[in-house]
Amino acid sequence: MNMVEIADVHKSFGTNKILKGIDLVVKKGEVVCILGPSGSGKTTFLRCLNFLERADSGQILLGDSRVRFAQATKKEVRAIRLKTAMVFQGYELFMHKTALQNVVEGLVIPRKIAKQEANEIGMAMLGKVGMSDKADAYPSQLSGGQQQRVGIARAMALDPDLMLFDEPTSALDPELVGEVLETMKRLAFEGRTMIVVTHEMQFAYEVADKVIFMENGVVVEKGTPDQIFNHSKEDRTKAFLSRLSFDSIKKVV
Amino acid sequence: MSFSLETMLHALKVASVYIPTTLFIAFVSLFIGGIFGLLIALVRLYNIKILSSIFKFIITILKGIPIVLIILGTFLLSSQFFNPLAKSLGWRITFKDVNMITIAVLALSIMATIQLSEIFRGTLASIKKGQYDAAKSIGLTTFQTIRRILIPLAFPVALPMISNLLINLIKASSLASMVAVVDIFAAAKISANQNYRFLEAYVAVAIIYWALNFLIEKSSNFLENSLNRKLRRSFQ
Numbered sequence: 319m320n321m322v323e324i325a326d327v328h329k330s331f332g333t334n335k336i337l338k339g340i341d342l343v344v345k346k347g348e349v350v351c352i353l354g355p356s357g358s359g360k361t362t363f364l365r366c367l368n369f370l371e372r373a374d375s376g377q378i379l380l381g382d383s384r385v386r387f388a389q390a391t392k393k394e395v396r397a398i399r400l401k402t403a404m405v406f407q408g409y410e411l412f413m414h415k416t417a418l419q420n421v422v423e424g425l426v427i428p429r430k431i432a433k434q435e436a437n438e439i440g441m442a443m444l445g446k447v448g449m450s451d452k453a454d455a456y457p458s459q460l461s462g463g464q465q466q467r468v469g470i471a472r473a474m475a476l477d478p479d480l481m482l483f484d485e486p487t488s489a490l491d492p493e494l495v496g497e498v499l500e501t502m503k504r505l506a507f508e509g510r511t512m513i514v515v516t517h518e519m520q521f522a523y524e525v526a527d528k529v530i531f532m533e534n535g536v537v538v539e540k541g542t543p544d545q546i547f548n549h550s551k552e553d554r555t556k557a558f559l560s561r562l563s564f565d566s567i568k569k570v571v
Numbered sequence: 572m573s574f575s576l577e578t579m580l581h582a583l584k585v586a587s588v589y590i591p592t593t594l595f596i597a598f599v600s601l602f603i604g605g606i607f608g609l610l611i612a613l614v615r616l617y618n619i620k621i622l623s624s625i626f627k628f629i630i631t632i633l634k635g636i637p638i639v640l641i642i643l644g645t646f647l648l649s650s651q652f653f654n655p656l657a658k659s660l661g662w663r664i665t666f667k668d669v670n671m672i673t674i675a676v677l678a679l680s681i682m683a684t685i686q687l688s689e690i691f692r693g694t695l696a697s698i699k700k701g702q703y704d705a706a707k708s709i710g711l712t713t714f715q716t717i718r719r720i721l722i723p724l725a726f727p728v729a730l731p732m733i734s735n736l737l738i739n740l741i742k743a744s745s746l747a748s749m750v751a752v753v754d755i756f757a758a759a760k761i762s763a764n765q766n767y768r769f770l771e772a773y774v775a776v777a778i779i780y781w782a783l784n785f786l787i788e789k790s791s792n793f794l795e796n797s798l799n800r801k802l803r804r805s806f807q
C-alpha cells in the first residue's frame with residue numbers, strides 16, 4: 319500500500335530553481351534515504367512536504383489527503399502537518415520547555431489530547447528514546463545527542479503517517495551519532511514510514527528500503543541500497559559515493 | 572545655605588503619600604504600553620500589509636519626540652478636542668471633569684507603547700527561525716505559536732529592558748506634574764513652597780525615586796535570573 323505519493327515538486331527561491339520536479343513513492347513502513355551533495359535541495363524538499371516552505375507546484379497524497387502544494391488551503395496545510403512530523407538538523411527543541419513538555423506540546427494544543435493522557439504518551443516516547451530520566455530537564459541541560467533523541471520523541475508522539483528526518487546526526491559530535499542512529503533504527507524496525515536525509519552511508523545501507531540520490535534539484539538515481547551503493551548506473555552517483563570513500567564502510571557491514 | 576534634616580524628613584513624609592499615585596501612573600502606562608507595544612511588534616514581525624508600514628512610520632516619528640512634548644501635546648490636544656468630542660458623543664462631562672491622572676497615563680502610555688514595541692520587536696526578531704519551524708511542524712497555529720512559544724521566549728529577554736522602561740516611566744511621571752497631577756515631585760514642591768526650602772524637598776524626592784528604582788531593579792534581576800536559567804542557547 320502506498321502511504322505517500324509525491325509528484326513533480328518544483329520550488330524556486332526567486333529565480334533560483336532549487337527543486338525541478340521531484341517524484342517519490344513511499345510504501346507504508348518503508349524507510350527512504352535521500353543522499354546528495356550540499357545545496358542539492360534535500361532540506362528544501364523535506365520542508366516542502368511539511369509546508370515549512372510552499373512548493374510552487376506538485377502534489378502529495380498522504381493517507382486520505384490529496385493536496386496540491388500551490389493551491390493548498392489553510393485546512394489542507396494543517397491536515398498534512400498533522401500527519402507528518404519533522405526531526406531537524408539543529409534539534410529545534412523549545413528552549414523554555416522541559417523534555418517532556420516539548421514532547422507533549424504537539425499533543426495537548428494542536429491535537430487537543432487531555433493533559434494526563436498526553437503526559438503518559440510523552441513519558442512512553444521518552445522511554446523509547448532512552449530519555450525517561452531526563453523528562454524534567456531543559457534543552458540547555460542536555461547534550462546534542464540527548465536533545466536530538468527528545469526531538470525524535472517529540473515527532474514520534476504525534477504518531478505521524480510520515481516522519482521526516484533532515485540530517486538528524488550531522489550537528490552531533492561523532493561519539494553521539496551512534497545513540498541517535500540506534501534510536502532511528504528501532505523506529506524503522508517498528509514499521510514507521512520515514513524519509514531520512516542523511517550523510518550516514520552505513521545507516522542508509524543497513525536500514526533503507528530505498529535510496530535516492532539527488533543533485534541540483536533532480537533525482538539522479540533511485541533504487542535499493544544494494545543497487546545504489548554497489549551497482550550504481552549513474553556516473554554522478556558513483557562520483558558522489560567515491561568522494562565519501564564508502565568502500566571502506568561497506569566492508570564493515 | 573543650610574540644610575535642615577528635619578525639613579527634609581518632613582518633605583519626605585509629605586511626598587511619600589503620593590508614591591501610590593506615581594506607581595499607579597507608571598504601572599498602568601506600562602500595562603497599556605505592553606498590550607499595544609506587543610500588538611505593534613507582532614504586526615511588524617509578521618509583516619502584515621499596510622498596517623506594518625503605518626506603524627513603522629508612526630513609531631519612527633514619535634520615537635524622536637521628547638517625553639515632555641508628548642505630555643504637553645497630549646494635554647493640549649485633549650483640552651482642545653475633548654469637549655467637542657464629548658458633546659458629539661452625547662457625554663455630559665467636559666474637559667474640566669477629566670482627572671489629570673488620566674492625561675498623564677495617556678501620555679506615558681504613548682511613550683511606553685513606542686518603547687515596548689521596539690523592545691518586543693528586537694527580542695522577537697532574535698528568536699531562532701528553528702523555533703518557528705518546530706512550532707509549525709507540530710501543528711501549532713500562528714496564534715498558538717505566539718502565545719505558547721514566542722511570548723514565553725521573548726519575555727525573559729525583554730525583562731531587563733522592560734524594568735528599565737518602568738524606571739523611566741516613574742521618572743517621567745514627575746514631568747506630569749506640569750499638567751497638575753499631584754505626584755511625588757509635585758507634592759514635595761508644594762511642601763517646599765510653604766517654607767522656600769527647595770533643596771530639602773529635592774533631596775527627599777531624589778531619595779524616594781532612588782528607593783523605588785532600587786526595588787524595581789532588584790525584583791527584576793530576581794525574576795530575570797529565575798526565568799533565564801533555562802533559556803540559554805535559544806537565541807542566536
Ligand SMILES: Nc1ncnc2c1ncn2[C@@H]1O[C@H](COP(=O)(O)OP(=O)(O)OP(=O)(O)O)[C@@H](O)[C@H]1O
Binds near residue numbers: 354356358361
Ligand atoms: N529560504 C531560502 N531562500 C533562498 N534560498 C534558499 C533558501 N533555502 C535554501 N535556499 C537555497 O536552496 C539551495 C538548496 O538548499 P537546501 O538546504 O535544500 O540544500 P541541501 O541539499 O539540504 O544541502 P545540505 O546538504 O548542505 O543541507 C541552496 O543553494 C540554498 O542556498
Ligand SMILES: [Mg+2]
Binds near residue numbers: 362
Ligand atoms: Mg540540508
